[in-house]
Amino acid sequence: MKSVECSGVKCRHWTLEQWRRVLWSDQSRFSVWKSDGRVWVWWLPGERYLSDCIVPSVKFGGGGIMVWACFSGVGIFVVGIGFFSLCFLMTSLGGQFSAKRLTDSPFTVRTEVLGGVESRGVLRKISDMLEVIMKRMDSLSKLEHDLNFPACCETAGLVERIQAIAQNVSNMAVRVEQIFQNSMAASRVVREGTSGQCDVPRDPHFPDCPGKVDWMRSRWTSDPCYAFYGVDGSDCSFLIYLSEVEWFCPPLAWRNHSSPPVLQKNPPKRQAAFRTDLSALLDQVGTGKESLSFMKRRIRRLASQWATAAHRLDIKLRRSWREQKKILVHVGFLTEESGDVFSPKVLKGGPLGEMVQWADILTALYVLGHNLKISISVKELQGFLGVPPGRGSCPLTGPLPFDLIYTDYHGLQQMKQHMGLSLKKHKCHIRVIDTFGTEPAYNHEEYATLHGYRTNWGYWNLNSRQYMTMFPHTPDNSFMGFVSEELNETEKRNIQENKVKNMAVVYGKEASMWKGKEKFLQILHRYMEVHGTVYYETQRPPEVPAFVKNHGLLPQQELQQLLRKAKLFIGFGFPYEGPAPLEAIANGCIYLQPKFHPPHSSLNHEFFRGKPTSREVSSQHPYAEQYIGQPHVMTVDYNNSEEFETAVREIMRTKVEPYLPYEYTCEGMLERVHAYIQHQDFCSIEAPFPPANASRVWPGGLFTLLPNSTLLGWAANSTVPPCWPPLSALRLTVSKEGQSCVEACQTSGLVCEPAFFRFINNKEALIKLEIQCEVVELEVNHIFPAFSVARHECGLQKESLLFSCAGFSAKYRRICPCRDFRKGQVALCRDCL
Numbered sequence: 001m002k003s004v005e006c007s008g009v010k011c012r013h014w015t016l017e018q019w020r021r022v023l024w025s026d027q028s029r030f031s032v033w034k035s036d037g038r039v040w041v042w043w044l045p046g047e048r049y050l051s052d053c054i055v056p057s058v059k060f061g062g063g064g065i066m067v068w069a070c071f072s073g074v075g076i077f078v079v080g081i082g083f084f085s086l087c088f089l090m091t092s093l094g095g096q097f098s099a100k101r102l103t104d105s106p107f108t109v110r111t112e113v114l115g116g117v118e119s120r121g122v123l124r125k126i127s128d129m130l131e132v133i134m135k136r137m138d139s140l141s142k143l144e145h146d147l148n149f150p151a152c153c154e155t156a157g158l159v160e161r162i163q164a165i166a167q168n169v170s171n172m173a174v175r176v177e178q179i180f181q182n183s184m185a186a187s188r189v190v191r192e193g194t195s196g197q198c199d200v201p202r203d204p205h206f207p208d209c210p211g212k213v214d215w216m217r218s219r220w221t222s223d224p225c226y227a228f229y230g231v232d233g234s235d236c237s238f239l240i241y242l243s244e245v246e247w248f249c250p251p252l253a254w255r256n257h258s259s260p261p262v263l264q265k266n267p268p269k270r271q272a273a274f275r276t277d278l279s280a281l282l283d284q285v286g287t288g289k290e291s292l293s294f295m296k297r298r299i300r301r302l303a304s305q306w307a308t309a310a311h312r313l314d315i316k317l318r319r320s321w322r323e324q325k326k327i328l329v330h331v332g333f334l335t336e337e338s339g340d341v342f343s344p345k346v347l348k349g350g351p352l353g354e355m356v357q358w359a360d361i362l363t364a365l366y367v368l369g370h371n372l373k374i375s376i377s378v379k380e381l382q383g384f385l386g387v388p389p390g391r392g393s394c395p396l397t398g399p400l401p402f403d404l405i406y407t408d409y410h411g412l413q414q415m416k417q418h419m420g421l422s423l424k425k426h427k428c429h430i431r432v433i434d435t436f437g438t439e440p441a442y443n444h445e446e447y448a449t450l451h452g453y454r455t456n457w458g459y460w461n462l463n464s465r466q467y468m469t470m471f472p473h474t475p476d477n478s479f480m481g482f483v484s485e486e487l488n489e490t491e492k493r494n495i496q497e498n499k500v501k502n503m504a505v506v507y508g509k510e511a512s513m514w515k516g517k518e519k520f521l522q523i524l525h526r527y528m529e530v531h532g533t534v535y536y537e538t539q540r541p542p543e544v545p546a547f548v549k550n551h552g553l554l555p556q557q558e559l560q561q562l563l564r565k566a567k568l569f570i571g572f573g574f575p576y577e578g579p580a581p582l583e584a585i586a587n588g589c590i591y592l593q594p595k596f597h598p599p600h601s602s603l604n605h606e607f608f609r610g611k612p613t614s615r616e617v618s619s620q621h622p623y624a625e626q627y628i629g630q631p632h633v634m635t636v637d638y639n640n641s642e643e644f645e646t647a648v649r650e651i652m653r654t655k656v657e658p659y660l661p662y663e664y665t666c667e668g669m670l671e672r673v674h675a676y677i678q679h680q681d682f683c684s685i686e687a688p689f690p691p692a693n694a695s696r697v698w699p700g701g702l703f704t705l706l707p708n709s710t711l712l713g714w715a716a717n718s719t720v721p722p723c724w725p726p727l728s729a730l731r732l733t734v735s736k737e738g739q740s741c742v743e744a745c746q747t748s749g750l751v752c753e754p755a756f757f758r759f760i761n762n763k764e765a766l767i768k769l770e771i772q773c774e775v776v777e778l779e780v781n782h783i784f785p786a787f788s789v790a791r792h793e794c795g796l797q798k799e800s801l802l803f804s805c806a807g808f809s810a811k812y813r814r815i816c817p818c819r820d821f822r823k824g825q826v827a828l829c830r831d832c833l
Contacts, residue, residue, distance in 0.1 A: 025070035045341040050456045198236040209249040225394040247425045272324035272369030276307035281366040291343040295359035309666035325403040330375040332411025337378045349509035349535030353578045357482040364673045395422030405430045428683035434467040437474030440804040441782040442612030458612030463682045471623040472826045475752040475805045479827040484586045495588040504528040504568040511541035563587040571620045581621050586660040590651045593620040594638040662824030679724040703768045729819040729829035740808040741816035756817030757803035761785045786812035
């Protein structure tokens with residue numbers, strides 16, 4: 001074929017018939033997985049591993065298809081798509097493919113493909129495509145005999161070239177047909193089972209199995225890990241994988257091997273003994289970060305109080321036998337991979353609340369006597385968990401080497417990237433330290449996506465009680481907490497004697513927190529000497545008024561001495577829910593804080609936007625307002641100068657003693673964490689409730705009216721199903737329209753208990769509450785169980801992960817499971833220990 005320049009007058013007068021015989025060609029590469037260009041993204045510190053800031057990838061780029069094509073008046077001719085698409089499809093099907101380039105001679109192909117329904121269909125399409133290419137080649141070869149072929153497109157050598165290509169593609173087609181026949185034969189042999197044994201099981205204990213099999217049928221080629229485990233496109237291979245690797249389906253009875261399976265012996269249980277010497281823990285925490293140094297200083301300072309608390313709790317538990325757990329603590333937010341924005345700010349007025357809590361969690365777990373491992377990097381995490389086999393997202397093999405894993409959202413994302421598919425099986429062992437809480441509607445991935453609750457956090461499909469908060473503001477979650485230093489009687493007496501009644505300390509270490517606060521600071525200055533602890537390097541921050549005595553950033557012991565003198569500790573509205581107000585109250589201060597109207601939430605405030613909660617925050621520190629209250633805490637409207645000034649005068653007249661809630665003492669935290677470790681179990685499969693024989697097991701009904709109350713309780717003569725908290729603590733009530741179960745239970749002096757939802761999500765509860773239902777629906781809705789008074793419609797919950805204390809609707813009244821709680825320990829019921 002000769003190339004002839006066609007420009008100017010040379011081709012201007014060609015006829016349509018001459019142009020019809022011109023060959024036009026081009027080529028292009030199509031990426032199968034994603035664009036092979038660079039992708040840029042803006043992310044803030046700490047957001048590096050958020051789902052919105054990363055793109056998935058596959059080994060070797062995911063493959064692509066190079067297409068060369070030409071067209072003329074006789075039709076379209078494609079060269080290259082057959083070879084390149086075959087190469088990619090063979091690879092994605094789990095086979096191997098290698099070939100010389102199309103221009104090489106001879107053209108050789110080597111390929112191996114696992115048989116299966118989907119792979120056979122792909123091969124059929126490739127074979128059909130090759131036949132079309134052969135026909136196009138035949139049409140083009142006839143151009144050689146056309147006497148009117150234009151001079152610009154002389155056909156010298158064209159036939160030879162086309163014949164060479166045709167021969168190459170013909171050889172390729174023959175090989176594809178051989179592969180096709182081999183795969184057909186291979187698919188007739190079902191490994192270790194007949195086709196009848198590979199029917200998809202319908203087991204209530206494995207409700208996701210049918211859906212997962214359907215997913216595998218259409219997507220099993222999406223990850224090379226499936227082929228690594230022998231998935232070949234057949235239902236049998238899907239069931240083997242889903243029952244033995246990902247655990248979505250029940251074990252297959254016919255999967256018996258010639259040699260008996262080797263049963264792994266569980267190691268003997270060891271007793272957990274309380275520890276009082278913390279030197280080994282300090283060595284484990286490590287060095288190299290200022291955040292770790294801060295945590296170690298805190299552990300040393302509180303060591304004697306932890307030892308005393310351990311002795312008291314041991315006596316309270318009657319020195320009972322406790323099982324020692326193997327626990328991994330992975331502090332994700334301090335890893336370099338997460339950005340670690342906290343460590344550089346420790347000595348510059350940055351937030352310390354998270355490090356306070358993590359230091360106390362480490363100490364509590366260690367003092368309780370558990371076998372503790374600590375990870376502060378992804379490399380350490382990988383070393384503790386092991387390396388997944390194969391390529392792609394293959395799950396870890398073997399049992400998880402830990403009974404429990406404590407981490408945060410950053411660590412959870414890192415674990416997902418490392419553990420791959422095995423996270424599904426092992427996530428029941430995980431506890432997520434979550435400062436502000438995660439509500440069920442945000443936690444359920446599919447529901448959150450469909451109903452507008454999807455955020456950068458949440459969506460992990462955990463049991464909501466696996467999230468552990470700093471304060472008990474979200475009953476759907478477990479309350480982990482932290483500790484404040486407890487004073488002895490001598491220290492309390494000295495504080496009373498040395499208090500300066502006209503001295504105030506401002507809660508705000510960063511200069512930016514003081515902006516716009518001059519008005520009420522001037523009022524405060526009329527009555528009190530104002531002190532600050534604002535960080536600065538060389539120059540006094542201009543945001544701090546001249547009349548404020550600024551001490552700079554103080555070490556903890558010096559700050560404590562300042563608080564022991566001060567009468568007032570005043571907040572500016574930020575930071576939210578930190579540990580400092582509790583420390584101030586414990587040192588004899590009165591805490592004055594602003595009231596928020598309207599309450600701050602994800603709907604109206606930037607700080608809460610994107611957090612997985614719809615909680616409304618009515619003040620800077622809701623726990624202090626609700627659980628401590630006056631005289632230790634005063635909450636006023638700072639925009640009302642008269643109200644603010646009245647509060648300051650009242651504080652100067654009020655005498656208070658140091659106060660610390662029991663749940664924030666070392667003993668209170670040890671008691672709470674001990675109860676969680678010994679009783680919370682999210683790995684065991686819960687039996688359906690009520691069972692089919694409920695009428696025989698509970699002939700008198702499940703619930704009874706409690707004496708001198710409008711609440712229902714669990715019937716005393718009923719058999720009690722296994723549950724923690726125990727069902728003796730259950731108090732059943734109904735909310736108002738537009739009211740959540742959190743508020744409904746608080747109205748009765750109780751706490752909503754999400755663990756009890758499964759026992760009240762039935763018609764028996766509706767009948768006993770005398771609710772009139774014309775229709776009872778089973779629905780996936782985080783408001784249910786609930787009922788509509790206007791429509792006489794009742795709804796029961798279909799998805800257990802959506803049982804929610806926090807959910808509310810103006811159209812429904814909620815069915816609410818409440819419980820009692822121990823004095824000073826809202827996380828535990830009276831019978832929980």
